[in-house]
Amino acid sequence: MAPMDLTPEEKRKLSQRNWAMAGLLVAFVVLVFVVTLVQIGGNIAQRSM
Amino acid sequence: MTSGSAVSIDEGARASLAGPSDYLALLKPRVMSLVVFTALAAMIAAPGSVHPVIAVISLLCVAVGAGASGALNQWFDADIDAVMTRTRTRPIPSGLISRQAALEFGATLAFFSVFTMFFAVGHVPAMLLAATIAFYLFIYTMWLKRSTVQNIVIGGAAGALPPVIGWATVTGNAFDPAAWSLFLLIFLWTPPHFWALALAGSDDYARAGVPMLPVVKGSRSTRNQILGYTLVMSLAAVAPWALGWFGPVYGMTAAMGSLAFIALAALLWRASPESERGQALRLFAYSIFYLFALFTALAVERLVGLSPTGV
Numbered sequence: 001m002a003p004m005d006l007t008p009e010e011k012r013k014l015s016q017r018n019w020a021m022a023g024l025l026v027a028f029v030v031l032v033f034v035v036t037l038v039q040i041g042g043n044i045a046q047r048s049m
Numbered sequence: 050m051t052s053g054s055a056v057s058i059d060e061g062a063r064a065s066l067a068g069p070s071d072y073l074a075l076l077k078p079r080v081m082s083l084v085v086f087t088a089l090a091a092m093i094a095a096p097g098s099v100h101p102v103i104a105v106i107s108l109l110c111v112a113v114g115a116g117a118s119g120a121l122n123q124w125f126d127a128d129i130d131a132v133m134t135r136t137r138t139r140p141i142p143s144g145l146i147s148r149q150a151a152l153e154f155g156a157t158l159a160f161f162s163v164f165t166m167f168f169a170v171g172h173v174p175a176m177l178l179a180a181t182i183a184f185y186l187f188i189y190t191m192w193l194k195r196s197t198v199q200n201i202v203i204g205g206a207a208g209a210l211p212p213v214i215g216w217a218t219v220t221g222n223a224f225d226p227a228a229w230s231l232f233l234l235i236f237l238w239t240p241p242h243f244w245a246l247a248l249a250g251s252d253d254y255a256r257a258g259v260p261m262l263p264v265v266k267g268s269r270s271t272r273n274q275i276l277g278y279t280l281v282m283s284l285a286a287v288a289p290w291a292l293g294w295f296g297p298v299y300g301m302t303a304a305m306g307s308l309a310f311i312a313l314a315a316l317l318w319r320a321s322p323e324s325e326r327g328q329a330l331r332l333f334a335y336s337i338f339y340l341f342a343l344f345t346a347l348a349v350e351r352l353v354g355l356s357p358t359g360v
Contacts, residue, residue, distance in 0.1 A: 009066060010065070010066060013065065013066050013067060013068050014065075016068045016069055017065075017067070017068065017069060017072075020069040020072075028161070031106065031109075031165070031169075034102055035102070035103075035106060035168070035169040038100055038102045038103060039169075
């Protein structure tokens with residue numbers, strides 16, 4: 001694990017990739033939450049009274 | 050472990066100037082748009098209904114799965130892409146993204162697209178999506194593309210499956226004949242579409258050693274086959290209307306669109322060597338419009354209540 005000096009441009013791109021990855025992870029969490037609501041909602045609507 | 054401007058990286062890895070847009074390019078967004086559109090149109094045309102959120106997630110999974118296939122294709126075909134004019138500026142040949150990174154990116158997206166489709170939409174569309182990705186990677190990219198002139202004919206099955214996935218999202222049925230008629234349409238549309246492009250750029254394929262039909266069999270044979278496939282595709286396009294599966298909006302669009310397709314294929318068939326490239330590019334451009342038009346008609350027909358499958 002050798003440290004490596006990054007140029008400003010490389011640091012900027014690395015930062016962009018990190019933010020994109022964070023955004024995707026948050027989006028996936030939101031997606032799972034929304035799907036859960038939809039599935040639960042559907043099952044509640046169809047339950048026998 | 051970050052310290053000042055120094056960042057620890059694994060041995061063998063190197064700093065990359067690739068940004069999110071380069072990873073997006075790895076997903077072949079233009080191919081993805083056609084795939085998503087055909088799945089959406091089939092979803093609208095299919096009998097029954099689905100929760101809008103589930104429909105959007107299904108389309109998202111199809112888009113990501115198609116993108117993953119594109120990334121895995123570029124991982125495997127990096128050597129070919131590097132020598133073809135059309136593809137040498139892609140992220141891997143241009144050195145922005147390593148092959149290893151593309152493989153990891155594509156495999157991760159493929160897994161998440163199928164996994165999400167499975168838990169959010171259903172096992173039938175999930176299995177169809179997994180089959181699509183596997184077919185494109187293992188059958189087309191790894192096997193057929195480099196070994197037979199029939200590469201894009203058989204490989205076209207992968208690009209033809211998204212409407213079946215869209216249809217199955219609504220119905221849960223993987224074996225509806227109407228859905229498979231859409232598969233057949235795209236399956237038969239793929240050869241004239243790709244061979245028209247290959248005719249216009251056969252030097253590229255020859256340099257890369259890819260046995261595309263124009264490279265192996267020549268222009269005359271390719272133009273014969275384009276015309277032959279166009280005629281069979283046209284029959285397949287109007288057949289669902291004749292069988293009563295789709296309505297008049299789709300039927301008229303398919304009939305008129307196919308006549309124009311045949312006319313352009315015939316013009317290419319009798320083109321002089323000087324005008325061949327122009328005619329081939331014209332047919333290629335029209336083929337994209339044709340597919341968009343037919344699937345738009347299919348969706349519109351359902352939305353305005355003229356579809357035999359009812360609303």
